[in-house]
Amino acid sequence: MNGSWINVLLSCISIAVGIASGMRRVDSYAGYQVWRVVPSSNDQLKKLVNIGQEAELDFWRQPSTAGSPATFMVRPDQRSLLDTKLNDIGLEDYKIDLSDVQAVIADQMEANANVRKASRSAQRTVSTFDYSVYHPPSEVYEWMNMVVQEYNETATKHQIGVTYEGRPIYALTFKRASTQARPKIFIDALIHCREWITTASVIFMLKEMLTNPKYSHMMEDVDWYFVPMLNVDGYQETWTGDRLWRKTRSTGPSAECVGTDGNRNWDAFWSIVPGSSSDPCSSIYHGPTPASESEVRNLANYVLSFGDGYFDAYISTHSAAQMILYPYIYKENVTSKDDQALHEAAKLMSDAVRAVHGKEYVYGRGSTTIYPASATTTDWTYEVAKIVQSHTYELRDTGEYGHLLPPEQIIPNGEEYLEGIRALKDYVLQNFSG
Structure with a gap:
């Protein structure tokens, strides 16, 4: 075979x-x-x-x-x-x-509620915010506000659009006042809203970069752009309704089935089959048109507003497979002209992740490392936005808990992710020409 x-x-x-x-x-x-x-x-x-x-x-x-x-x-x-x-x-x-999947969901919800209730009794700051539990959309919004209030000399919050149901989508940017050109790295999370570990890991990573002297150089070396919570509508649904909801919450041609897979909705190799579906009831429904989803469209417009090739790297954060994937993802045996550079960077990131807790992250071209998937963020950032170092991170685990990763794994996972991103930062910096 x-x-x-x-x-x-x-x-x-x-x-x-x-x-x-x-x-x-x-x-x-x-x-x-x-x-x-x-x-x-x-x-x-x-x-x-x-x-x-x-x-x-x-x-x-x-x-x-x-x-x-x-x-x-x-x-x-x-x-x-x-x-x-x-x-x-x-x-x-x-x-x-x-x-019993429901029992795991119930235990996690109860544990999160108890810890969050206790932590809210004290005044919260970026340093004291509890990163060992999952937080609902309202608390992620609150955390973003704390970041820009406490680090207003470098941090800025931009509303880049609204979701289908009208919730704001924010980007956090971190720039040092300097006339010297520096690399620019963009990281998003939660396009698949059941993947709670993605947002949890990104905000932990950002906290470490802001408060831990070991990682302060990361803020000095690079301008950073983060969208910690993209599919906010779906994320709210996972807290108040279906915990394993994956798609957006837009209505479409089917009254029975709502939502589109945001990671099959980008305007790059859209609707290619196999890799996506035209069935509105499918979990990988690609939507009625490219970028039909407000979340995808607003993020795309924001990225393109800076111009082609403005960013030196783009990471789209997913779970759960422990993989680092690069273009092309839409079709097998299609190799990008930057395949060697992408492979080099992915290997460095995988090595850095493994050195933290021994977790193995498989890396390679997405179509052959996992499976073909069309109209993904990573193919779009590479093909349309002209960002060479475009990668998808698939965080923990390899299927044991899947999208119900226990809260006690948030910080270890975040530590691994942080070291992987630091390796990418070093690679980009080393190859930066200004």
């Missing part, structure tokens, strides 16, 4: 799956489980792909190669039949990573 064949199948999976991750709102995940299997041969891999399509499984870690684990969420009504199907193909030794 060659890589091309596998990736076509994986793309078919990504089109078929997603009932619980954005097709329709789910009020409770009681009885849902997360299973882990390890196909030992290409034949088993092919059969697992077929099962995924038939059962419309929500893969938290995609099946990629023989010997690598795949994890997926299982509805209560699927268990018996799926158990039979896995046994039939010799995958009877599957492991249940999460026995």
